[in-house]
Structure formats: C-alpha cells, structure tokens
Amino acid sequence: xxxxxxxxxxxxxxxxxxxxxxxxxxxxxxxxxxxxxxxxxxxxxxxxxxxxxxxxxxxxxxxxxxxxxxxxxxxxxxxxxxxxxxxxxxxxxxxxxxxxxxxxxxxxxxxxxxxxxxxxxxxxxxxxxxxxxxxxxxxxxxxxxxxxxxxxxxxxxxxxxxxxxxxxxxxxxxxxxxxxxxxxxxxxxxxxxxxxxxxxxxxxxxxxxxxxxxxxxxxxx
Numbered sequence: 001x002x003x004x005x006x007x008x009x010x011x012x013x014x015x016x017x018x019x020x021x022x023x024x025x026x027x028x029x030x031x032x033x034x035x036x037x038x039x040x041x042x043x044x045x046x047x048x049x050x051x052x053x054x055x056x057x058x059x060x061x062x063x064x065x066x067x068x069x070x071x072x073x074x075x076x077x078x079x080x081x082x083x084x085x086x087x088x089x090x091x092x093x094x095x096x097x098x099x100x101x102x103x104x105x106x107x108x109x110x111x112x113x114x115x116x117x118x119x120x121x122x123x124x125x126x127x128x129x130x131x132x133x134x135x136x137x138x139x140x141x142x143x144x145x146x147x148x149x150x151x152x153x154x155x156x157x158x159x160x161x162x163x164x165x166x167x168x169x170x171x172x173x174x175x176x177x178x179x180x181x182x183x184x185x186x187x188x189x190x191x192x193x194x195x196x197x198x199x200x201x202x203x204x205x206x207x208x209x210x211x212x213x214x215x216x217x218x219x220x221x
Contacts, residue, residue: 035212041201042199056088060089061093062186067105068184071185079122104139107160124145143160179194195209
C-alpha cells in the first residue's frame with residue numbers, strides 16, 4: 001500500500017512539474033514578434049522616395065529634432081539599435097525644419113556629422129537641452145558646449161557656418177516635405193514604409209517593426 005501511494009505521489013509530482021514547465025516554456029509564435037500590420041504598426045509612404053544608399057543596402061531614416069522631448073527619450077534606444085545593425089542596413093538621421101530653433105538645430109546636426117562628432121555628442125546635446133535645461137540657441141552657444149564636452153569648438157563652428165551644411169539643411173527640408181513628416185521621431189524604411197514609437201505602441205515594438213520591414217525590403221516585396 002505504501003509503495004502504491006509513493007508511486008501515485010511520484011506520478012502526480014511528474015505531472016505537476018510537466019504542467020509547470022509547459023506554462024513557462026516558450027510556445028513558438030506566441031513568443032515571437034507578431035508580423036507588422038499595415039495601417040496599425042506602419043503605413044506606406046504616399047509617394048515612395050528613392051533610398052539614398054547604394055544598391056544592396058537598406059536605408060532607415062530617423063526624422064528627429066533636438067527640441068523634441070520624445071526624440072530625446074528615444075535616442076538611447078536608437079543608439080543601442082544602431083550598434084547591432086547588420087552591414088547592409090544604413091541608419092541616416094534627418095533633422096526636421098519645425099519645432100523650436102529648427103534652423104540652428106538642423107545646422108547643429110550636420111555640423112556634428114561633418115566633423116565626425118555625432119556618436120560623441122548626440123545624446124549629450126539631447127540631455128543638455130531636456131535634462132540640464134541649457135540654452136543652446138545660437139551656433140556660438142552650441143560650439144561652446146561642444147568644446148566643453150570634448151569636441152573641437154572651432155571646427156564645429158566652421159562647419160556650422162559652411163556651405164556644405166547649408167546644402168544638407170536644404171536637402172533635409174526637402175526630404176521632410178517629400179515624406180510629409182509632421183511629427184517626430186519618425187522612422188522610414190527604404191523610402192516606402194513609415195512607423196514610429198507612437199504608431200507601433202512602444203520603442204521596442206517600433207524597432208521590431210523596422211527590423212521586419214528591413215527583411216521585406218531585402219526580399220523585394
């Protein structure tokens with residue numbers, strides 16, 4: 001009798017453990033990122049634009065503004081995502097011509113890009129504006145900040161005032177109009193699809209949607 005009772009207890013324990021394991025184990029599609037749904041997770045660009053990258057590459061544009069608090073909150077996730085991009089995916093940031101101090105902030109980004117200081121300064125500038133509440137309004141103010149944070153103030157200011165930065169700003173204004181971007185941050189994949197954290201529902205979901213749209217772009221769908 002004791003032997004039978006022990007066997008029943010052992011069998012019950014096994015069944016209980018199996019049930020617990022089944023409850024905790026990944027169940028395939030339920031744990032995978034769901035395929036993005038057009039009209040819910042992303043929309044199509046009304047007039048698709050040619051990507052500004054070589055054939056065989058996939059372009060992801062991030063339209064942003066230094067004046068945008070949502071862009072500031074998004075920036076750490078953007079930088080983390082960019083670090084793990086495959087070789088055939090190119091992230092290009094596009095500063096937009098709306099929100100506070102737009103022209104100077106557009107020039108700021110392209111000046112940083114010109115001197116190769118975007119990785120070092122992008123997050124610092126966002127934090128200075130939105131957390132430290134610094135007044136980075138004129139080129140000289142921003143150059144002084146760049147110099148105080150390990151950059152070259154003179155090179156930055158020269159780039160800020162340069163013809164090439166003027167050209168980049170004009171191009172960014174045209175791109176913003178061509179894509180009909182009216183809010184930031186906005187992500188565009190291969191000139192064809194648009195999403196954002198607010199559209200997708202979260203930062204993580206936005207990147208999951210972008211990753212799957214990149215796969216779609218690779219397959220030519």
